Amino acid sequence: MSKLDVKKLDCSVAQTLNQIGERWTLLIIRDAFHGIKRFDDFQTQLKISPTVLSARLQSLTKNGILEKRKSHLDGRAFEYVLTTKGLDLYPVLLSLMAWGDKYMPNNAGPRMKLLDKKTQQPIRPVHVLAADGRVLSAKDVVVRPASGSDEKMRSLINYRSGG
Amino acid sequence: MSKLDVKKLDCSVAQTLNQIGERWTLLIIRDAFHGIKRFDDFQTQLKISPTVLSARLQSLTKNGILEKRKSHLDGRAFEYVLTTKGLDLYPVLLSLMAWGDKYMPNNAGPRMKLLDKKTQQPIRPVHVLAADGRVLSAKDVVVRPASGSDEKMRSLINYRSGG
Numbered sequence: 001m002s003k004l005d006v007k008k009l010d011c012s013v014a015q016t017l018n019q020i021g022e023r024w025t026l027l028i029i030r031d032a033f034h035g036i037k038r039f040d041d042f043q044t045q046l047k048i049s050p051t052v053l054s055a056r057l058q059s060l061t062k063n064g065i066l067e068k069r070k071s072h073l074d075g076r077a078f079e080y081v082l083t084t085k086g087l088d089l090y091p092v093l094l095s096l097m098a099w100g101d102k103y104m105p106n107n108a109g110p111r112m113k114l115l116d117k118k119t120q121q122p123i124r125p126v127h128v129l130a131a132d133g134r135v136l137s138a139k140d141v142v143v144r145p146a147s148g149s150d151e152k153m154r155s156l157i158n159y160r161s162g163g
Numbered sequence: 164m165s166k167l168d169v170k171k172l173d174c175s176v177a178q179t180l181n182q183i184g185e186r187w188t189l190l191i192i193r194d195a196f197h198g199i200k201r202f203d204d205f206q207t208q209l210k211i212s213p214t215v216l217s218a219r220l221q222s223l224t225k226n227g228i229l230e231k232r233k234s235h236l237d238g239r240a241f242e243y244v245l246t247t248k249g250l251d252l253y254p255v256l257l258s259l260m261a262w263g264d265k266y267m268p269n270n271a272g273p274r275m276k277l278l279d280k281k282t283q284q285p286i287r288p289v290h291v292l293a294a295d296g297r298v299l300s301a302k303d304v305v306v307r308p309a310s311g312s313d314e315k316m317r318s319l320i321n322y323r324s325g326g
Contacts, residue, residue, distance in 0.1 A: 012263025012274055013193045013256065014186075019267075023177075023184040030176045033301050034319050045319060064266075082301075085266055090301045091289045092262060093176065095254040100175025103227075103248055104182075109310030111175055112320060116293040117305050124294060126254045129287040130279040138196050138245075138253045142280050147272030156197050156208060157275060 010150050019063045020089065024048060024056050026096070029082075029089055032066060037079035065089070095126040173313050182226045183252065187211060187219050189259070192245075192252055195229060200242035228252070258289040 020026055024046070031045050043053055057080055060066040065086040071077040082089075094114070101110060114123045127135045134140075145154050183189055187209070194208050206216055220243055223229040228249040234240040245252075257277070264273060277286045290298045297303075308317050 010269055010274070011190075011193070012260040012267065014190060014263075015267040016259045016263035017186045017189055021184070021186045021189060023180045026180055026184060027174075027177060030174070031319065034306070036319075045315075087301055088262055088265065091258040091291050092255065094291055095258050095289070096179045097175040099251055099255060100177075100179035102251065104175065104178040106173055106311030106313070111173070111309060111311045111313075111316055113307040113309045115305045115307060116297075116299065117303050118297075119293065119295070120305070121294045123299060123304060124292040126258070126289060126291060128254055128257055128289060130282065131284045131287060132282070134279075134281075136279065136286060138250055140280050141286060142278045142283070143197065144276040144278060146274060146276045148269030148274045150269070150274075152208075153274055156194065156199075 010148075011153060011156075019059075019065065020092075022056075024052060025060065026093075028053070028056055028060065029065065029086065030093060032080065032082050032086065033090065033093060037081055038071075038077065039080075042080075060086075091126055098125050173311075174316060174319075182222075182228065183255075185219075187215060188223065189256075191216070191219055191223065192228065192249065193256060195243065195245050195249065196253065196256060200234075200244055201240065202243075205243075223249075254289055261288055 020029065027046055028042060031042055036042055036045060039050075039053065039057070042048070042057070043050060046053070048056075057066065057068075061068050061080065064083055066080040067083050068078055068080055071079045115121065116123050128137070128141070130136050130140075143157050145157050149157065183192065190209055191205060194205055199205055199208060202213075202216065202220070205211070205220070206213060209216070211219075220229065220231075224231050224243065227246055229243040230246050231241055231243055234242045278284065279286050291300070291304070293299050293303075306320050308320050312320065
């Protein structure tokens with residue numbers, strides 16, 4: 001598949017996948033959420049080739065998802081930390097995680113617990129919610145074109161309402 | 164990168180990416196959520212080669228995300244529809260979409276409107292929420308090992324608490 005072909009689609013999902021839609025990239029982001037910062041630590045965790053890791057870190061930095069900065073502890077070392085844009089991927093990460101836990105579970109139980117730091121209570125599962133808080137499935141949601149819908153997007157949206 | 168390497172990680176995100184972590188795969192899922200069912204319609208929307216599309220549809224069917232069935236309208240034609248497992252990817256899709264709309268916007272405005280079918284009101288943005296409904300960022304969440312954490316997962320989790 002070609003990255004260029006996907007770039008042509010003016011769709012938020014396509015644009016997003018262009019920046020993060022690759023297995024290693026999303027696993028690097030996952031590790032960054034776990035607090036991993038150093039090149040060597042990413043490599044140890046992911047068992048990934050230095051060449052691939054270096055390319056992925058560079059692309060994540062170029063896209064403003066990670067920031068490369070000098071380590072506070074060792075001025076000669078660099079570390080990669082999530083920017084605000086990167087941190088905003090948290091719902092993506094947790095919804096991927098919940099789906100994996102549901103459909104590809106570890107037989108011994110959940111792989112990790114996620115607790116609200118303030119109350120130490122488990123956080124809620126990530127759901128799609130109505131304004132009044134009802135949990136919605138795709139079948140409860142209507143899609144309408146908006147000011148930023150190009151012709152391709154309108155055809156995709158109208159497909160549903162039409163068919 | 165090798166698919167096998169990623170398979171070895173007992174992590175919900177890694178396992179999920181093994182089934183859906185590829186650009187075309189996620190765009191096929193996006194189109195299926197828009198109600199596209201037929202091979203030719205996926206191809207028209209995605210401008211993807213028939214060989215690639217066929218391989219991706221086969222893998223999505225094998226993984227139980229799409230179901231291949233005979234069309235109700237034309238018994239000789241086949242269609243691909245989301246299973247319950249596939250429909251459960253809705254929070255993943257909407258969180259990817261929201262992130263793309265925020266960071267790679269179309270200058271003319273939002274690309275589509277998502278309305279609650281029952282009330283015709285906009286749905287809520289996908290957020291990570293505390294039990295009491297507060298919106299949480301990654302910094303508000305503590306990660307703890309659970310019964311299904313293998314050694315690799317424990318090392319990843321402890322990295323954060325340790326460092």
